[in-house]
Amino acid sequence: MASSTKKSVLIVGGGAVGAIAALNLEVGGLAHVTLALRSNYNAVNEHGFDIKSCDHGRVQGWKPSIIRDSIPDITKESLPPYDYILLCTKNIPDIPPTVVDLVTPALPRINTHTTLVLLQNGLHIYRPFLESHPQTLVLSAISMIGSEELSPGKIIQDEGDKLIIGAFPNLNTNPSTSAAKCFIKMYKNGGKTDCKLGEDVLHDRWRKLVYNSALNPICAILGLDTGRLRLAADGEVVEHLVRPAMQEIVDAAKANGVLLDEGVVQKMIDADPLQSYLSPSMLVDVKKKGNFLEHENLLGEPLREGKKMGVEMPTIKMLYYMAKGIQWRTMEGRGLVEIPPKDV
Amino acid sequence: MASSTKKSVLIVGGGAVGAIAALNLEVGGLAHVTLALRSNYNAVNEHGFDIKSCDHGRVQGWKPSIIRDSIPDITKESLPPYDYILLCTKNIPDIPPTVVDLVTPALPRINTHTTLVLLQNGLHIYRPFLESHPQTLVLSAISMIGSEELSPGKIIQDEGDKLIIGAFPNLNTNPSTSAAKCFIKMYKNGGKTDCKLGEDVLHDRWRKLVYNSALNPICAILGLDTGRLRLAADGEVVEHLVRPAMQEIVDAAKANGVLLDEGVVQKMIDADPLQSYLSPSMLVDVKKKGNFLEHENLLGEPLREGKKMGVEMPTIKMLYYMAKGIQWRTMEGRGLVEIPPKDV
Known part of the structure; x- marks a missing residue:
């Protein structure tokens, strides 16, 4: 007792x-x-x-x-x-x-x-x-x-x-x-x-999204941990995917009245020690086939908040719909959606 | 003989x-x-x-x-x-x-x-x-x-x-x-x-890219064949990823003097019979771990041609860098790139 x-x-x-x-x-x-x-x-x-x-x-x-x-x-x-x-x-x-x-x-x-x-x-x-x-x-x-x-x-x-x-x-x-x-x-x-x-919960949650909305889905989609992601293609993946996604979260936060600290994007890119080769949770979920993704909270919600305030979020939007596609695949694998039979 | x-x-x-x-x-x-x-x-x-x-x-x-x-x-x-x-x-x-x-x-x-x-x-x-x-x-x-x-x-x-x-x-x-x-x-x-x-080889090649630059990488990244891709998330994946990617190819072709037929985007979306559930080559390559991707010719080249003419291609660009990340992963798997050892 x-x-x-x-x-x-x-x-x-x-x-x-x-x-x-x-x-x-x-x-x-x-x-x-x-x-x-x-x-x-x-x-x-x-x-x-x-x-x-x-x-x-x-x-x-x-x-x-x-x-x-x-x-x-x-x-x-x-x-x-x-x-x-x-x-x-x-x-x-x-x-x-x-x-x-x-x-x-x-x-x-x-x-x-x-x-x-x-x-x-x-x-x-x-x-x-x-x-x-x-x-x-x-x-x-x-x-x-x-x-x-x-x-x-x-x-x-x-x-x-x-x-x-x-x-x-x-x-x-x-x-x-x-x-x-x-x-x-x-x-x-x-x-x-x-x-x-x-x-300031809202500030802290937006701040964590800078990491989670970018590194979680990108690592999951590419099958790379955060260390490898930084090394991949001589850093081009970080520059053209991770950094823009993070910046879109910073912009959406700002439009919603939440000012994140200067340099937060670079801090989040470097958050995990490179040589730790850490797997964000969404990468773990994708690898363990059958686990569902938290994309509605990590991508959908900031996307909707940004959209309300007129913020363009092309990278987050693409990641969101990709995650939706992967979620649907998992649902099909678990028998939660039915599809027409294959023509033979 | x-x-x-x-x-x-x-x-x-x-x-x-x-x-x-x-x-x-x-x-x-x-x-x-x-x-x-x-x-x-x-x-x-x-x-x-x-x-x-x-x-x-x-x-x-x-x-x-x-x-x-x-x-x-x-x-x-x-x-x-x-x-x-x-x-x-x-x-x-x-x-x-x-x-x-x-x-x-x-x-x-x-x-x-x-x-x-x-x-x-x-x-x-x-x-x-x-x-x-x-x-x-x-x-x-x-x-x-x-x-x-x-x-x-x-x-x-x-x-x-x-x-x-x-x-x-x-x-x-x-x-x-x-x-x-x-x-x-x-x-x-x-x-x-x-x-x-x-x-008109150039026309025919741009036209095929409408299919290949969109369906190949998107199917590969999401692990979905072309039939399932159309079914996924009630068609949202097609509307928000496939259609924009295809339209960007049509726009880049046009800027390069190649006019594709009206309705080519819808034709390519519907090109494979849904219930055939066909796997584009890039999906096959990703599933057979270790195969390299043709993203330089399918994504990089139209992206560069579009960029020269000032065409915005955000979807193709993201797909290109994602493919680069996946290619790097394959190279690492094959021992073609070295990474620093894991800190213990």
């Missing part, structure tokens, strides 16, 4: 990001973690996680306080509400279930207790909750972690866990920073990670 | 295109074919070709008059010059050897006898021969065949062989149409194929 001084945290999704968050929270000693797994439940239940982490070292056979193979339905199971629910799944609005449908059973019917923390990419991912759970405080967690699940339960983290936490705007809850600060204290308590308050 | 009434034809490259050309020429009875093979030489030498063709039916254990595992050096081997050399390899100027280097040993030192026929894609592929072999008559062969080599020597042709033959411009040879007409007679003689004279 959770000690009364600990906060109860439900983490949804125990892949490369969720597992490290679970480990880090339990190492900190201020959280009692329930981790809801899907595809890797059996592996983790049997053998625990096998984690090789630049923050935590080698951790073998480890499990958080509670693991589950589904999201708890707290009403049916008569469970007390969680203090925090940390969403670490992919956020893919074009493929059901939506994150709202996923998390609703774990929230009280009318929720003012549980704070949602969206450790997911993209610009306006809180908006669906404004409609479904208008009284729920929703925090943004922006992660700069580099980690990958090599096989079920086997995780390698080769870039330090750095989180920026802040409250998404919500006129109903008038969010103060106290819930964010409490989460940060809990997350930092193990002394292994960098977790800080972001005063 | 070749009968004296037959023309001697050397075909370089016996993949999906060259093998069907060899078969068709020998079926016609007016040509004595020498076929130079590389990767599939052993398979064909041992078992012959296994061809399933919509033009020729099932042909098993078939070989042309002569097969070779290399290009003949006619000087060293004291061979008479060929009447025609038909180049059916990929044309990839960024990866050695160049087609000029490839074919030079099979041409007389000062050649006025042998007619070169380039059965290859792209706009200005004759230009390197103007410098290296200024007296050589070079014909353009534009093929609309749909065929694929499933495994070495095993070929399936599911779209009829249609050739358009014409002479590339050359101020030295003042090419008449007689060599082209002679080749057409020889190629059509079996009655199985459609082979006709193209009076």
